[in-house]
Amino acid sequence: MNPTVRQTVVELCRAAGMTTVFGNPGSTELRMFRDWPDDFRYVLALQESSAVAVAAGHALGTGRAALVSLHSAGGVGHALGAVLNAYRDRVPLVLVAGQQSRALLPLRPFLGADEPAQFPRPYVKFSRQPERAADVPGAFAEAHRIAMTHPRGPVFLSVPEDDWDEPARPVAPRTVHGGYGADPEALDRLAAALDGARRPALVVGPAVDDERAVREVAELAERTRAAVWISPLSGRSGFDELHPYFQGFLPPVADQLAQRLAPYDLVVALGAPLFTYHVHVEGPALAAGTELYHLDCDPAQAAWLPVGTSVVTTIRPAVRALTGLVGTSERPPPPARTAPPPARPGVLSAELVMDLLRERLPRDTVLVEEAPSHRDALHARLPVRAEGGFLTTGSGALGWGLPLAVGRALAGGSRVVCVLGDGSALYSVQALWTAARHRAPVSFLLLDNGGYGAVRALGRRIGITPVPGTDIGGIDFAALAASFGCPGREVERAEQLTAALDRSLGLGPDAGPELLRIRVPADDSPLYAPWAR
Structure with a gap:
């Protein structure tokens, strides 16, 4: 007797090293999880975009594709901003979305997805709903190979819920050696x-x-x-x-x-x-x-x-x-880059945070950033030295950084440091729950400037001031983090910053997450001012 689609896909996942599944479960995915194997781990995120970003951080840390379970059309819709980031940043993800039973599809059922293969395009490398249940394992194997072939990126499969219990022939795992040379x-x-x-x-x-x-x-x-x-x-x-x-x-x-x-x-x-x-x-x-x-x-x-x-x-x-x-050149070397002046002492600012981090971060620290208002300051003052040592969004879709840091920390290694803006954090703040639940070793440094500073800066650049809808206030981020199970602390004065950073950064790889909310002034500099050389 042939195994079921589910059993065949589980074996493919084992062979590919995808035994950690990221997602937020829904009704059309339940049959996928029947007889859930003991050697698989499910990492729950509280929203699908966070599930994709946590999976992406894990994939970047392990070098292997990560498996993400999404809930039908609505869940895919929630996830698409993060899928865009994964596509632009070439992160290998296998996205599997639930779909209603095949017999119901002609009736446009509740929770059904119309033309599911079209929905995530063009931000996936491969997108398909197989024609028959028996075709699901082969399509799954093909999708994984495409995700891991350069340029790597996310792939998508829609699987009707009744397909998982249908018989299917085993699919032998095989290797595609990626990479190719130039002419x-x-x-x-x-x-x-x-x-x-x-x-x-x-x-x-x-x-x-x-x-x-x-x-x-x-x-x-x-x-x-x-x-x-x-x-x-x-x-x-x-x-x-x-x-x-x-x-x-x-x-x-x-x-x-x-x-x-x-x-x-x-x-x-x-x-x-x-x-x-x-x-x-x-x-x-x-x-x-x-x-x-x-x-x-x-x-x-x-x-x-x-x-x-x-x-x-x-x-x-x-x-x-x-x-x-090439030959060994005798031309003069390029000039050295000019370091910025030290941050003003006694003033709590993003520049002071970066200067103190520069003195304290070990070379092998993984730094995750999503603080658009302060990215210039970070690049000018906080040099990254380690391979794989810096991660951010290459597409600009916010809500990526916080869950990305969680997934990267779950992949192992040293403690992860995540520098966030207050506006960015609110797009995916529920990922703090996942960080706390899995004791992800992340120090979140939340730079609170009271709003969408990068949007205000762009407004100044093009002559639009003030910009409506850019002020955020009244949010107790330390209490919000604590409500998700992640300890939260406040830094209101410059003299508190050194001790707070030393404590948070010194927690080590075995400690769980912590969030420091650091109140910094609103940035009134022009967007994309000349960067230090």
Whole structure:
């Protein structure tokens, strides 16, 4: 007798290392959990977008795809903002949504999903509701392989609830070796261009960190004496920010970005969607005299870039090959980046928080950020050094950071530090319950400036002041955290900050979560002011 669809999928999950399931259960998923195996763990989130983000943090920490259970059309709808983040940040997730019984579908039943495969597109790599129950395990296996193939990302399956008890033939697990090399002739041309450049630069994108190619990129930079920048609004770091060749973070504004790159006659973008803009200004993508090469494993990225020569390849093997092709340069090294002045003593500010964190965080700390008002201060003052040491949203859909930190902490390693804004935290504050329930080792540092400071700053930039709907007040974040089971503390004065940070950061990897609400003044600086070099 053939096993059921459920039994076959459970075996596929075991083979793929997906024995932790993230979700928020509903009626159309119940049959999936019949005879739930003892070696599987269910991580409950209190809203589907948080479930996706917690799963994403776990996937980034383990390097394996994570399995997420969503509830029919409504649950998928709740989750889509987080799915967008996972897609932009290339996080491998297998999303399985419940669906009503097949016999009911022609009647448009309650909790049924119309055209379910269309709903999450275009922000998934694969989307399907199999035609027959017997096809579910094969589609599941295919979806997992696609999720783990570069560029990695989320995939989606809709499974009618009665399919799980139907018979299905076992599906043998198999391996698809991801990664592919660049055209050798294209690398030869790029190597010659690097050797002949007067002043080259590398732009590091999130794919460098995703492929664990940080060391290889550093070797290429040192061999060619190239300046190194990080791409605009990158969801990862990808380079040691205390390396003498590191120059900073490119701004998401066309004229500012072109100005930063104007001194270079050759720019090589590595796994970076280089022209990621937030606001529109007129002007060319690059200054005259700047030549661009773009290396990325995503052919869609290569197709839409407005200028330059693209080479479709995974980053790590291409950089290794390129380092072997270029000569050792004798050109002068790039200038050192200028450190910002210390924060004003005695004033409780985001800058003071970053300065104190810089002194206290171990090199291997994983830092998760979702504080748009203070991201410039973080980048200028708090260097990330470890591979995989910085995570944020690369798409801007809020509510990602808090649950992402929870999932990353559950994946293991040292204590995670999550820097949040008050506005961002409120999109997914219920993830504190999941953190407390699973004793996730996270220190949440909530910078409370009383509203959506980044939106106010953008309003000032385009001449809209005041901006309605940007003030938040009257929320006791410490009490709110405590109500979810996460200890919460208040920091109201600068003299309290050092001791509070030392206590929270010193809890260690075996302690549970804690939230520090730090009251900082509203930021009245212009959005995307020139960053320190």
